[in-house]
Amino acid sequence: MEALVVRTAGEHVQVRLPDGQRYPATLRGKFRLEESPFTAPLAVGDQVRVRLEEGLAVIEEILPRRNKLVRTDPTLPYRKQILACNIDQAFLLVTVESPFTPLRYVDGFLVMCEMDGVPAGLIFSKADLPLKPRSAQKRAFLLALYKELGYAVFSVSVVTNEGLETLRPTLKGRRTFLTGLSGTGKSSLLNALIPGLNLATQPLVRLTQRGRHTTTFSALYELPEGGEIIDSPGFGEFRPPDVTPTELSHYFPEMRERLSGCRFNNCLHVDEPGCAIRAAVEAGQIAPSRYHTYLALLEEIRNLSP
Numbered sequence: 171m172e173a174l175v176v177r178t179a180g181e182h183v184q185v186r187l188p189d190g191q192r193y194p195a196t197l198r199g200k201f202r203l204e205e206s207p208f209t210a211p212l213a214v215g216d217q218v219r220v221r222l223e224e225g226l227a228v229i230e231e232i233l234p235r236r237n238k239l240v241r242t243d244p245t246l247p248y249r250k251q252i253l254a255c256n257i258d259q260a261f262l263l264v265t266v267e268s269p270f271t272p273l274r275y276v277d278g279f280l281v282m283c284e285m286d287g288v289p290a291g292l293i294f295s296k297a298d299l300p301l302k303p304r305s306a307q308k309r310a311f312l313l314a315l316y317k318e319l320g321y322a323v324f325s326v327s328v329v330t331n332e333g334l335e336t337l338r339p340t341l342k343g344r345r346t347f348l349t350g351l352s353g354t355g356k357s358s359l360l361n362a363l364i365p366g367l368n369l370a371t372q373p374l375v376r377l378t379q380r381g382r383h384t385t386t387f388s389a390l391y392e393l394p395e396g397g398e399i400i401d402s403p404g405f406g407e408f409r410p411p412d413v414t415p416t417e418l419s420h421y422f423p424e425m426r427e428r429l430s431g432c433r434f435n436n437c438l439h440v441d442e443p444g445c446a447i448r449a450a451v452e453a454g455q456i457a458p459s460r461y462h463t464y465l466a467l468l469e470e471i472r473n474l475s476p
């Protein structure tokens with residue numbers, strides 16, 4: 171029988187059977203022995219074949235994936251971690267303050283989605299919180315910047331419900347992966363979208379204004395209007411694996427469209443003569459923040475390559 175992986179936390183896996191029932195599941199031993207570039211063989215969204223045995227679903231086969239979101243494992247740089255698979259879109263929750271989300275983190279997420287061919291968007295959360303004037307300016311600037319780049323962009327608050335009804339049609343009927351730093355309000359947003367869900371949430375650490383890593387596993391939930399949404403733990407970084415230095419700029423849409431203008435086709439857009447990307451940055455056509463994160467990512471990739 172086919173089932174859907176709806177929850178993964180280390181060895182603890184849960185699947186949903188065709189009748190909607192959720193079962194604890196276990197992987198057949200052979201998967202543990204297989205040589206794999208991934209830290210874990212399964213992810214939420216995996217379609218599997220199972221056999222029921224005394225209230226336990228034994229996973230016998232992982233069916234081919236339509237897509238998967240993959241990052242470099244931060245603890246084992248030569249291993250990869252599947253964050254979710256078979257998804258229609260991925261959204262990153264962003265807060266400018268409380269907690270502070272670095273742009274390098276936002277762009278790392280977008281590059282990862284571009285690489286994996288997953289439509290991506292940003293949800294600027296906690297719209298009700300008063301911000302310092304500079305932060306308020308930055309929030310408005312980023313909303314406009316990423317919208318201009320073609321990403322879906324939303325501004326929401328679960329306190330005032332601002333933006334929730336605008337977001338709903340985008341989630342309806344789709345499977346959405348939700349991520350963002352700890353404390354950006356992922357579980358709170360799910361609670362607001364799904365009455366009665368009551369996922370655990372926690373206030374930030376007062377002194378640092380950072381999250382407390384409340385959610386420790388990824389899990390999929392059904393939306394009342396149809397569609398599914400995946401809550402996840404606050405991942406600290408998204409380093410896209412297997413990207414070569416010359417490839418990187420292809421995953422920045424505003425660079426991708428200008429690449430043919432560079433004099434050298436292996437241009438890395440750092441200090442090469444006749445570089446169309448640097449010219450566009452200087453002309454104010456590419457945001458300096460995006461170019462800076464591009465350079466930071468490039469540096470990381472170069473340090474990682476053997």
Ligand SMILES: Nc1nc2c(ncn2[C@@H]2O[C@H](COP(=O)(O)OP(=O)(O)OP(=O)(O)O)[C@@H](O)[C@H]2O)c(=O)[nH]1
Nearest residue numbers: 328352353355356357358371372373383384385404
């Ligand atoms: N003012 C305000 N606070 C919010 C909003 N959304 C979430 N919060 C608060 O932010 C804190 C963290 O929210 P969580 O939902 O636990 O954040 P999370 O992203 O799930 O965090 P992790 O599970 O640790 O990754 C809680 O105190 C929430 O009440 C919002 O729209 N406005």
Ligand SMILES: [Mg+2]
Nearest residue numbers: 356357384385
């Ligand atoms: Mg959470």
Ligand SMILES: [Zn+2]
Nearest residue numbers: 432437439445
């Ligand atoms: Zn160039």
